[in-house]
Amino acid sequence: MKMKIMKYTERISNKLNELLVKNYDAEKWYVNASDKVNDESLKFYFNKKAREHKEFAKALKEEILRYGQKSDDSGTFKAAIERKWMDLKALFSSISDDDILEEARKGEYASLEEYKDILEDRTLPPSIGSLLLKQREAVQATINSEKVKEELVS
Numbered sequence: 001m002k003m004k005i006m007k008y009t010e011r012i013s014n015k016l017n018e019l020l021v022k023n024y025d026a027e028k029w030y031v032n033a034s035d036k037v038n039d040e041s042l043k044f045y046f047n048k049k050a051r052e053h054k055e056f057a058k059a060l061k062e063e064i065l066r067y068g069q070k071s072d073d074s075g076t077f078k079a080a081i082e083r084k085w086m087d088l089k090a091l092f093s094s095i096s097d098d099d100i101l102e103e104a105r106k107g108e109y110a111s112l113e114e115y116k117d118i119l120e121d122r123t124l125p126p127s128i129g130s131l132l133l134k135q136r137e138a139v140q141a142t143i144n145s146e147k148v149k150e151e152l153v154s
Helices: 002-036 040-066 077-092 097-119 126-153
Strands: none
Touching: 002 040, 002 097, 002 126, 040 097, 040 126, 097 126
16 A cells, blocks of 8 residues: 555656746746847746746646655756757747747746546646646636737737
């Protein structure tokens, strides 16, 4: 029985670590995006989203540590490449605020799918399920607000 519990906490921690890394990536992406846009309201918005993902990561890290597991404090290689691509794209062409907002929307849709996937696990402890549901709802609210911004711009 003890071995089963050990695997259970490692499995949950692995899933939470995947979300943790994705939130670190999102935070870095939004900070980078806020430096690239010209519109002050978008700068404010992107900085707000960076802080939100930082808070998500902090809460996830606390849950991982609560289970006695190690947290992954690095971002993904893919996210680093995407940030560099954004730098190059801005350098060699004019990247518009609309383009950056579109990339933010794509990232949030991907994040929403990650949360949906992990929430399908019916063995999640209630505290983790509640935390992930709250974070998923915030991601959905972001997507909804980005849709509104797109409608206002077009």
